[in-house]
Amino acid sequence: MRPTDRRRLATAALVAVLALLVSACTWAAGTRDASLAELTQQQESWDGQRTRVQGMLRSFEDPVHYWIEDEDLNRLELVPHDGLEPLVGARIQVEGVFTFKETEGRRIQVEELTALDGSAGR
Numbered sequence: 001m002r003p004t005d006r007r008r009l010a011t012a013a014l015v016a017v018l019a020l021l022v023s024a025c026t027w028a029a030g031t032r033d034a035s036l037a038e039l040t041q042q043q044e045s046w047d048g049q050r051t052r053v054q055g056m057l058r059s060f061e062d063p064v065h066y067w068i069e070d071e072d073l074n075r076l077e078l079v080p081h082d083g084l085e086p087l088v089g090a091r092i093q094v095e096g097v098f099t100f101k102e103t104e105g106r107r108i109q110v111e112e113l114t115a116l117d118g119s120a121g122r
Contacts, residue, residue, distance in 0.1 A: 031095060036074035043100040052095040053108065054116065059088045068094060077107045084113075091116045 030050045039046050039053065053076065055068030066084045069075045078084060078094060095112040 034098075036068065036070040036076055037072065039076060039098060039106060040074040043106055046098050047100045049098055050096065051098045051108070052093060053098075054091065054093045057084065057087050057090055057092050059085070068092060075106070077105060078110050079107055080110065087113075087115055 032049060032051050034046065034051045034053050036053060036055050039051070053068070055070050055074075055076070057066060057068055057078075058075075059066045064081060066078045066081055066088070067075045068078065076094075076098075093114045093116055094108055094110055096109045097111070098106070098108050100106050
């Protein structure tokens, strides 16, 4: 094997190892982006997964609960409710653990929440 071939092989191996490390770090962080449609259609397979999702924040007063929804009315309840009220009507991104139970529906335990596009609640 020529020296240039060895260098190319070593470079390719290094690139492969670095790619594996980057993907391992992403997997270890464990947050997966999803759409509300995906979470609705594949709720059992997403159960227990840390996810990041976007939608319009909505609420209902009796009993008090909050959810995000998309244009097709795919919905996901947000818990806990702390600090959500001022953002009702805003497009938000939520990160947390998604759960699905037949008796309770689809929920996400909010760990991080961001208002998008300068949206203001109404």
